[in-house]
Amino acid sequence: MTFPAGIAAQQVSNKPLVVHVHSTEFDRSGEYVDQKVYAIEREGVEKADHILAVSKWTKDILVYRYKVPAEKISVSYNGITPKDLTTTPAIPSIGSHVVTFLGRLTYQKGPFYFVEAARKVLEKFPDAHFVVAGSGDLFPQVVERVAQLKLSSRFHFTGFLKGESIDKVWSVSSVYVMPSVSEPFGITPLEAIQAGVPVIVSNQSGVAEVMPHAIKVDFWKTDDLADAICNVLAYESLSTTLKKNSLKEIKNITWDKAAKKIKTIYHELI
């Protein structure tokens, strides 16, 4: 929404405008976009001299939905600030199989796919627990759907969490699932990894592009998602290998790297 300001500054100062795109109206709303928002975003990316997209996923949206020429867009991934694993506070475990969803309960994050996959996982792991951490406009509907499926005893809704509470959730999680419909980047999976939790992410996310050591599924394929969850719960060596390798991998996904890339691009423009 800062696009008009950017464009004004560009016109007044006669300097190049670089636009950083971390999310688009299509990520947030799917096919039914708010035309007013879309118009503003479209003007912003059109007027920009160069665009930095947070992933190839986002770059593709800008090319196909906003008709931006691909050569005007560079991809610069997000990073994560290194943090020590050992400081994580633990809480009493609620069970040996805990599957966690952590994020806003909105269309974009795909919470219903999580519920649907959970229903299938419970056929094989009747003792599994499902933590839904987050709030959002879909919260009531998600709770309702879980009740309708008679799964309320397996689900734990924590509401919006931050800081230490998140760390506590990580400390009891067997696996983190991010079934996002459209995720420009998605830092939460990296935070889960940092806390020693293996992750399953949707192919429709930027983070999938930088994290080879995660299991990836299409968000709408709840059979695949359930299958992946079952596999991680069933095979300890899978879980440990995912953890070990992804922890190593995030050492290369740093803000420092992102900053360096952006700096080079800025220099090229001046």
Place this chain on the structure above:
Amino acid sequence: MNLSDTTTKQHLVLYFQVHQPRRLRPFRFFDIGTRGEYFDDRQNKAIAERVARQCYLPTNALLLQLIRKYPQIKVVFSISGVAIDQFKEYTPEVLDSFRALADTGSVEFLSETDHHSLACMMPGDEFELQVLDHTAKLHEHFNVRPTVFRNTELIYNDEIGRRVEALGFNGIFSDGIDRILQGRSPHHLYQHPDLGGLKIFLRNYNLSDDIAFRYAHHGPLTVEKYMSWLNGIPSHENVITLAMDYETFGEHQKMNSGILKFLEGLLTAVARQKHIIMATASEVIRSVKPHDTLSVPHYISWADQERDLSAWLGNDMQRDAFDCMVRMERDIKSIDDPDLLERWRWLQTSDHFYYMSTKKNDDGNVHAYFSPYPSPYEAFMNYMNVLNDFSYQVSEHERHPQNKQKAGAIRSEAERRDLQVPTWAMNLQNSYEH
């Protein structure tokens, strides 16, 4: 040069590996207990046909033509049993073309584990059984009796050397890696430190990879350049071993890269000069005296930068999957069902574990090139789901023993198979220790 002919002669041993695993079909966690089919026959057939068309048939035709023209050309093949069986099933013309090469007498076939497995890492005599199965298969299809061995992906150590010698072989192939040679040249015939002195051929991995991996990078590699490298090898280094996947010719390096022309040019050039003579492994063993003993206490192989077992057993998933497979041995063998046993052995093929490697960079890229899975994690999940379903099948078998009629049919089939084992193999079977 006034040294006599035989001392100045250098031998070139050219060995090609032929192998195709039986790839698995997608098998979900939710499929466990359905006792479904595990092997993707359609995909395996399609791949066998493609590689036959692109590599095996044209390259075999070329070799046959060259050998007829230049009888001094000698080639060594090792064809895994899983590949032979798939040729028989899907592309019998490939089997015929190898048979034609066998009939020239200029081609030697090596023995290996029938299922291209890591059986050398399993307890008991599974390794020996698979080797004998393979020698019997070679005899059946090519009418040859192998005397030289190559283990899966050239996995080797002193202990494997001992077991291979006990099986009656007099030579083995491995990789000429620096940490075992310790300054010595790979261009010699070495021998096992034990009394019997199993002969050891060491691959020159640089010169082999120049063709197998770097052919295109050399812009592409020319026969002249390659001959100059061969000619640059000091004349007292008298056994040059080149070894690579046979699929290099037309499959890994596509035909339009000129790889086949290169092979033709190289073989012709070698045939036309005098001081490097081509030889099969057994010819070298007969005519060349071993240079030195070679002790290899730790496992080596030709795979990845590490050249050890880490390509197959390098991470927790790989070791877990392998152990789970091995643990089924007793149950499988206590059921007298050749079909189950055969499928269990198909699951031993090293490729299944190779796909689960999570190595990065160049090695990771090579693993990914061969893998039918999007990631090592999918490879692991699929394999484990199959294995769990298979365990379930086996336990069902135990709970519900076959009826008498079925049991009788299985017994007579087993007897029939027994009779087909050549007597020399039976003798061999009795000669090693259990």
